[in-house]
Amino acid sequence: MRSFLFRCGLLGLFALAAAAGVRGAERCANGPLPERPDTLRILGVGNSFTDDGMMYLPDLLRAAGIGNVVLGRLYFPGCSLEQHCRFYEDDAANYTYYKSTANAWETVSGRAALTDALEDERWDIVVLQQASHFSGLYETYVPWLERLIGIVLSHNANPALCLAWQMTWAYAGDSDHWGFAAYGGDGRRMYEAIVGAAGRMRANRGIDVLIPAGAAVQRARATVETRRDMTRDGYHLDLGAGRYVAACAWFEALIAPTLGVSVWGNAFRIPEGGPETTPVDEATARRCWSAAAEAVRNPFGGTEGAGAIRP
Template sequence: MMKVLAIGNSFSQDATRYLRKIVQASGEDMKVVNLYIGGCPLSRHFKNMNNDERAYSLEFGGETTGFSVSIKDALQSDEWDFVTLQQVSHKSPDYKTYQPYLDALSAYVTFHAPCAKQVIHQTWAYEDGSARLTEEMGYETSTQMFSDIKAAYGKAAKAISADRIIPSGESMHLAVRHGFHNTHRDTFHASLGPGRYLLAATWFEALTEKSVVGNSFCDLDVPTDFDTISLMQEIAHEAVESYR
């Protein structure tokens, strides 16, 4: 059974909500743990790491457990196959905000989980027309924001010699290019149905290296029709293939 630990925030929460269920529908299983603090940047992960703070809500298989843990607690709790790292969304376009925190976190993961492959979770751009995109971030379009995000995460992956990038941002960007505009729920988080499904499908393909196309899982938190689920599968497959 593959074991995946995400050190993230609400964006990794969005991405892992359906991941285990998609894996189970493929006939396998996956241990999926997310360390959740809403809006948590790399700088705060770094502080929590140094102080060994039990500041994270432990989420298992896309569900909240009610337990609070530290990064070290989680890293030492199992033999992980993958550990994912990411920046908070509003700082993701600016690589200067990643360091020195990313390098230090990567070294910490290597020390406490030496057999785990380290993976960069590429987050996504805000929705076109949103105040967060234009007023907070200063972009005119989501394409502009994603271009900077993609470049920054590419640098991050090289800096820590990451095993791979999970191209969640690419998938969300491709969805719009395919004419699908229901992947966000509040202009920045993923929608509870198609958006979260698309992200989980992307993680499934990136981590298992198997195609998600034709996967039977469809019991989403928000009812979603078969054609939409099929489209999300095709988009996730296209995104991951482009990063191989």
């Protein structure tokens, strides 16, 4: 069992101040997004909602002609901030670790520890999130987000590491997920709680780089016709348009400002693929780009529609 002492930094982030061999007690501020790096390295630490958000990023990158992005994805089903910290304390190799180095996902290990992924690359950006059912309950972030931030900082070799946060999406109105009860089974109420918790997280912990996948999905739901509110089971995203709009939000939030390439005009499409896959044609792609761009521009704003679509 490792013990930690965390202290607040200039932006509300925390550095690990005690534990044998732990680096970075002097770290007290979040690094900015990198600008035009030779290679951009992004790691997502999360669960199936991280998978949903990142799954089509390699496809969007390939279609945009971008070949200098390394992606990592650390997955454990339903993993919360607290569970990540517990796994770290126990040095548990419970994750599946996926990686994309040439715009295609590959499985690195089915028995990975948190440190295996954190130390695998000199990551420029590490993306965190809360488990979807807890995402609107800010009390579940404390003290676990603070501790997880310290763990990430202590196991990354990049002194300019940028921490980012994926804002997850609300469940479909007919979702039977047990966690939906905390929001009265009301999708709008859940969404507003998620937005509120993300705002408190940013104010209190200083992670100001947001990937508003939830806001993008909420906007797209107003203009893209899919089954079950863009989900395949009431909570995980539809394998077509749902995952597509979430990936567009990741692209606009991280790729556009670092590499100068927007998702607008991206040629990646998703054909018909069965009841869990809403196809992405030209019209649907444009609606998803618009929803993602508006969400990144205003993650805490109105979500009644996708707004004006570019000509």
